[in-house]
Amino acid sequence: MRSWILSILCLYSFSSLAAIEVSIIGDQGTFSNYQQLLELKGGNPAQISDYQSPYSDRATVSLLLLTQALSYSDLQYSITFVTSPNTGRSLRELKQGNVAVYQADIWESDFDDSTYKSVAIIPKNTFEKGFYVNQGSPLLSQTLTHEQLRELPISVGSTWYQDIAQLQRSGFNNIDKLNRNQSLFGMLSKGRINIAFLEFPNTPDLAIQDSYGSFYPIPNMKIEFQESRHFMVSKQHPHGAEIAQAIDQGLAEIIRLGLVEKAIQQSGVKQQRVSHWQSLSAP
Structure with missing residues (x-):
């Protein structure tokens, strides 16, 4: 399953002998949902502008935004998925430099000196x-x-x-x-x-x-929630700095195009249906 997903993704990455492998770690369920979402929307992350689907939970749409950001960057890359049983294991592997990127947005407080933090995917007081x-x-x-x-x-x-x-x-x-x-x-x-x-x-x-x-x-x-959420890249990974820069470059463009705002709405994060509901959050 994982190798099949990789072959689809590589069709839309830059083909080069010098391509950087971007290893993305996460759970199999999200990777499977991503595969189905990608198939439903035509197979090319760079051409997707509608995120509505039966598979569009937050984690899956977040992974799509991550691959879109890479596709809008100047980085020459290929993608591999690495499965992990839980978030804790995923973050340990990432912070040790064994993989490059976590599959979805992460709370700002989960970052430390071993990681790069992207621009915010979900701003403060939005989630x-x-x-x-x-x-x-x-x-x-x-x-x-x-x-x-x-x-x-x-x-x-x-x-x-x-x-x-x-x-x-x-x-x-x-x-x-x-x-x-x-x-x-x-x-x-x-x-x-x-x-x-x-x-x-x-x-x-x-x-x-x-x-x-x-x-x-x-x-x-x-x-x-008062914290923002971001993509996490490992500083310990050999290509971490280049990958982090590419993600921010691509995010700047898809934010400008309004795709991130649309994605978080269509995945349920920013719900118009509850915009008038009372928030019990501490001031």
Whole structure:
């Protein structure tokens, strides 16, 4: 699968004996979604200007923006994908210089002296999440105050450090941290947890569809994150500096063309449907 994706991508990279290999690390699910999104949109990242699709979650669209940025740069390159079981492993491999780039945008606070940070893909106070419950939850029809919601247990992944920090800054102290082997959707469907803190999808009713069922956000409540998100490139990688420069060069152009703004809207990050919802974020 990975070699097939590589062959498609290389058709649209610059062909040269001196081409730099850009290794991108991430999870297989995002790479597979990216492959399907790319096929649906014609196969050439540089020619895509509409990001709407059944595969267009934030991580997948972010990967597409990354490959678009490279295609708009002057870098002569080829791309390889390296799969990793989780984000933590991916970032360790990147910071050690074993790979060049992470597949999607990353919180600004995750960067350190071993990494290059691109220009912002998602600006500060743009990324939002909601409070998701099972389809039949009584919380969907109740009128909750901010104070009442803050008192309820909110479930997140134990490694979602920015989510936990943002919830705490916003006055949420009853935070249930689930390990990676526990399915948020499975536990929601069985009533073992009541509320999960999740990204809004780009669906008409904001519903998240999963094999465990349908899940909906508690109306009129959201959290805005105060940090920005960026692409991460390894300083320890032999070609890290060149790749980082190329990504910023390409991003400048696709930002100018309005493609980044369109992409984050169509992937659900910047939702017009919740623009009037009350933000519970700390000022």
